[in-house]
Amino acid sequence: MKRQIFVWTLLLALIVSAGVASAVELLDPRILDIEGEYGGAIGNYGGTMTIAGGASGPKTYNPHRAAETSSTDVTDRIFEGLVTLHRDTGLVLPKLARDYEISEDGTEIIFHLRRGVQWHDGTEFTADDVIFTFDVVYDVNVGSNSRSGLLIDGQPMEYEKIDKYTVKFTLPRPHAPIMFSIGTPIVPEHLLGDAFREGRYHEMWGLETDLSEIVGTGAWKVSSYRIDQELILVRNDNYYEFDTAGNRLPYLNRVIFRYYASTDTSTLAFFNGEFDYIGIPANQYPEYLDREPLSRWSIIEAGPNPGTTFIVINQNPTTLPEPKLSWFTDVKFRQAIAHAVDKETILDMAMNGKGYIQHSPINMRNAFFLKDDIKTYPYDLDEAHRKLEAAGYPLGADGVRRDSQGNPIEFDLITNPGVPIRQISGELFQEDMAALGIKVNFQLIDFNVVVEKLTSTFEWDAILIGLTGTFDPNGGSNTWLSSGNLHMWHPLQESPHTEWEAQIDEIWRAAQRAMDPEVRREYYYQFQDIVAEQVPLFYTVAAENMVAVRDHLRNATPDMVGGSVVTAWNFIWIDR
Amino acid sequence: MAKTMTEPKQNGHEQTYQDGGAIRSPWKMAWRKLRRHKLAMIGMWVLIVLHLFAIFADFFAPYSELTTDRRRTNHSPTRVHIISPEGKLTRPFIYGYKRVDTVRNIYEEDHTQVYPIRFFVRGDKYSFFGIESDLRLFGVDAPAKIYLVGADRYGRDIFSRLAYGGRRSLFIGIIGLAISMSIGLVYGGTSGYFGGWVDNLMMRIAEVIISIPGFYLLLALSAVLPPGLGSTERFLMITVILAFINWAGLARVIRGMVLSISQQDFVTASEAVGCSQPRIIIRHILPNTMSYVIVNATLAIPGFILSEAGLSLIGVGIQHPDASWGNMLSEALNLTSLTRYPWLLVPGFVIFITVLSYSFFGDGIRDALDPRART
16 A cells, blocks of 8 residues: 555656746757867766865855855856857857847847746746846846946946847947847746846845845856865756767766965866866966876966956046146156066966957957057067156156156155066066166055055056956946946046047947947957056956866867956866 | 171071072072973074074075076975085085976976185175175085075075075064063053952953964954054064953963062061062062063964964965965965975974974973972
8 A cells, every 4th residue: 555655646746847847848958069069079078077166155146146266166057048149259149049030220139938947946037027136136236247338328228129039129220249249148037037026136145145045047057165165066968968969968967166375285186086177276286287197187388368458547637736747648758657567477466378469459369450560568678768868758867757846756655565577577666677777666565455546546646456257348348438336547438528539439439339340359459559558457368278187088179258267167078 | 796797697598509609599599490491402502593593694694585486496405515526525506407397396406507605705785784684604606506495486585585584583572472472461560459440340351361362363353454564563563462362361370479479478568668569579579570480482473473374375364475484384285285395394393393492491490490409
């Protein structure tokens, strides 16, 4: 009797689960040509991949509350956008959308959604989720990181649901870069809708949330998290991507992030076999290089880091006192100083020579927009001295350089501790300035204080800092438009303060309107020439991105677009 | 006539210790005992050498602390040879070096270039108490460089920086101690002598200061130092901050000692003859705490040195490019430096030796000044 009940229950359970599974039928799978398109191999199922997650884990699971990479590293696996970028070429590919159409005048984009995609809880993904997500992103109270990239001249796009699987976006004017920001992570309306309407969206899906409630469409689900120690992601068994042989992706069963406070510790953990891949910090490269021949892993060089490191000097007339303001706003002064940045030595000391000298604000990976023949300022203290003399900053007999009013030239340079390249660049710059008779007070200050000075008090002379890079140049809008909040030397201007800033504003807007990439490139070339002439920032070097990957890991090629890490997890597999 | 003869006898203190005709003061006795303490003597001599090395850094160091060489980053220690290639004993010389691996920073001797070590050479200019000079104990001809213990990331000579850094790291202890001792003695003396509510109030204030976790207070105070401070001002500010943390503990012990001393008859006698209170405290009471103070001082200096090293190590003490042993050690704080450039750890070793020497020396002094341990 007991056995009979058990068998019946089992049967019933099977029927019910089959019913749920068939309720949403996947009509538009995404087929990845792993062999042709990505140069990989079709793989086997199973296994766990363990990776170094950095110093700390996520602060939230809510993709529109995540501001730091430690959080987005995880949320990017759980949530997906309508479109994504090709790992190697940076081209826009449909993701949750099956395909899309852009109208001739560039003001209308229609997305056809993939039919039958399931949220992790089995509910079907539809146009309502897309509409909801854009409501969330455009809500100022949510504070989504995607918001500024989705505004066009400060205006949101209009968006409407055509039917269950079609969404139409209407732009106030053509805006070429929109496709690079429209892939913002889609969140489920059926789970977060009520909270959003009650104004509680920003409280949702923090670290205290029960992990089974974190529901996305991605290939991975969070299964456990010990804060800042270990986070485990498990495979989504109903994912909509397949390889060309018809295998449902992803191949792996689990991915484990392990967090270590220092890169030294994670490096040693990697040498002990704890990780399957790890990003190599530039200054530890020799350690990896020495061990590589004896180990079952290989170093892969993945091109320049998309970020920038630079010295910026303040030109903000409201907070910078005279005479510093006169020096720093004098383009001849800036051009002369630019000759005193010893990029070669920075590269040698901070990165063991593994890196690239940087002259332009454009992401070095985006060769299409990068202009090669811009004006550069090679390291040459004699040239810097001559230019300073000619510009009216003579070196006195006492070894102190003064301006035409006789004020000795002296300023503070600050950066945050813990980043070798910043410390080295600052110390070399300080020494070179001293050789030119200029006193630079270089100091390491807590990162949050530096950011506060940069973005809210504006009381600083010079700052050595970096920005993360976006693939498309338009990602630099908040830096290069004079109204931008990261237009560091004089942010949030109501109208451009100088002629060259006005020029850049104009070029930048024209580039956004230009739908033809060749025409856009012309604008960004002009932009790079103006920046090279005006040198508001002194660029330094970009590290070579290097990853060490264990040999049994297949298809683990670093992301050429985004950065050093291996991002295309969905088709990584383990070869036993 | 007879009267004058008897007077010295009544002042019988000295007579008690008369031994074989020679009269010895307590200080001489202490010195005699200290000399028998081997470890203390070793400690003392090491400290004398280190302090002389630091004071005359300009002379002993072949380069100034700020002389960089960007093409010799993390240069390994230069080997000094005294046997010529022909196998004969010769005056010390070094070979030139070339960088054979720019990724791993490996330097190798180039046997075609020979540079004898020259003594009393003209090197980097310096000014020592107003004396302008460029005389240095030793050096080699350009373009070679002599790095006795290797070079740091900027190609600066670690040996030279140890000497210059010693000026800050060693003297921060002595100056800081002088400040905290003065405050502690006067404060503790006043508190102990007056007693009552004055004592109560003053000691509660001191206890508040003691109860603040020292290193966090240090961190907070040094973080607010403005960036424009010159290196000397910064050094002094850090010394003052360290002294500010340290005086209260000393004041409390002094107060306890003063409390018991002020009950003694000679204090009552001084009061009876009408001495002023500050005079009684400074001239009569405090000298009686001297042996404790001296012992405490020698044992407290290492604390200052370590605090400075700790602050500079985490980047809020002495700032680059000025050398201090702590900030020199901060360069060794990562895996690559530890495995590849172990000479960056030498400042740590020197700190260790210094602290150990002070402890040995302090131990010896304590034994020597302890009246109960007299033999």
